[in-house]
Amino acid sequence: MGKQKRNRGKKPEARRSPTATTTPVAGDNTAAKRRAVPPSPQAPAFWFGFEVSWAKLVTARVVLFGLLALDAILAVRRAPRYGANDFNVANLGFLDHLGPGRVAYGVCSLAIALLLTAVALGVATRIALPIAAALYAWLYFGSQLDSYQHHYLVALVLAIACFVPWQRPADPAIPVRAWAVRLLLVQLGIMYLWAAISKLDPLWLDGTTLSSQLTGSVRSLTESTVGFRAMSWLVVIVELALAVTVWIRPAWRFVAPLGLAFHLGIVATGFEIGLFAYVMCALYILVVPDRVWTALGSLGFFERTGRLARATMQSPGKPAVVLAALFAIPITLLCRLPHAVPLVAIALGLAIAALLVRLLFRQLTKQPFTAALPIAVLAGALLLTVVDRSTTVAIDYYRFWGGSQRRVGDRDQAEEAYRGMLAIDPYSEIAHFYLGRILIQTGRDAEGLAHLHEAQLEPHRARAYVEEARYLLGQGKKPEAIAKARDAVFADPSDAEARAVLDMLQGVLGPEPQGSGKPVKPTKPTDDDL
């Protein structure tokens, strides 16, 4: 108890409930009863007396889960590598045959994005978050393909986050007691400690490892200032300092700028870790002192935005539900990501079913009828569509799928992938070129040539001309083949292959080994595939 009192005395920035063990949730009729339950004197104050302001919690919720939702959508481009040629190695041996395949990875990534969008908006957090955490853990423990340490950390963060009371309390001015937030911070401390321990190696400490990792401006900056050796030591010292202090509230005012600078530095290095460096920055919302978020929350803009968001989510009328339901599917139809439409339709169906149950058994569930669920689905659909339309994720998905299947010799799947790519990017030189090759290889010459001609519309690219020249040669049409080879050299005079084919056809060199008109399947990936 003494510890609890001391702990409370150090947080003057907000009013707090004198007895609350569970923060009441808005709209929860049992909240008032729960509020009256006194804290157990045996409960360790370090964990169960840990309180954070609602302003901090809601900021962390929106930013952290919003970022993770975005990351999940961007991950869809990696789906084709999963289950390619039925090969998988899991992190745990027994999961080898239970790992995700291409479709499962793509669908689960989008499902995680939809679920985490709902969580970011504070909707169905107690259901959506555990499901998202379980799916995420399965994707990254079920295969070693993308098994970098940061995925394990995110899986752990999601698991712990399931126990954080993310929903708005009845009185937002009262700090929220959340042992899970303390656990998250302790987990961060453990991560920093382990990161520092793993670097206590002569190769790290003498700067060798860092000098092999850093590139670009951060490398130049390091070289021209402290050097790699000093920077390596600095990294270890910072990680040890963060390990010791990140979970201690009085140290936050010093830890927050240090940790944020550290992770922004990692962002600047350009390491290929997706949005993870930003996710780490988002976790620092929990480390920035509460009074900063309370002050920000009281600013006019944030207060008005919060009020508007609450009014929208909690709008009681059925018209809001109908409007959200009506717009979700048409918006998703603009999204080109595979499986997005059926997934949003299922999510919408579940949301409406939940609302119907709530409506029919209003007395039993004691839950207010609001448009929050369909609006969360609508927001998810909007996020999928905006991310798709502003990035190359969908195109990359089909390109990587076609490339991987082509390399392992699965022409049917490669054809399906390139046709899918053309459906969303009709002028793609890559799709026309490889589809044309596949069609010619499988005896559909006319259609294949038509695609090669489409590919030839791309300026300054010679390969579609070269391909047609080889085909014509295989057909015994040498003059036409020479004309095509000339076109190839004209399109890209620097293309060595075009020049070689033209030289061969004109008799400068000997005959080309593969002049059968059936191009040989390359086994090495090209820039088109990776």
Place this chain on the structure above:
Amino acid sequence: MRMAQCTPDMRVDGKRFDLGTEFHEAWIEIAKRGRFRVLEQMARRLCTKHPGAEVTLRLSCQYLGQRDPVVYGGFNMCVADEI
């Protein structure tokens, strides 16, 4: 940290096997980082696909800060399936 750069040499009955024709490039990249279990599973897959054949794996890894590469394997993975 990717501190190992490995070169896997997989052979089926003495003939060099192009991993790219059987495994996704992402797996090959992981194998090149010296992930033994991935290479062992690759070899196991080839043993299944080529029954009776001798599948040998020779893995040469260059570790950061070490002058000489370390060589693993070199034996029939269908008989002893761990490097």
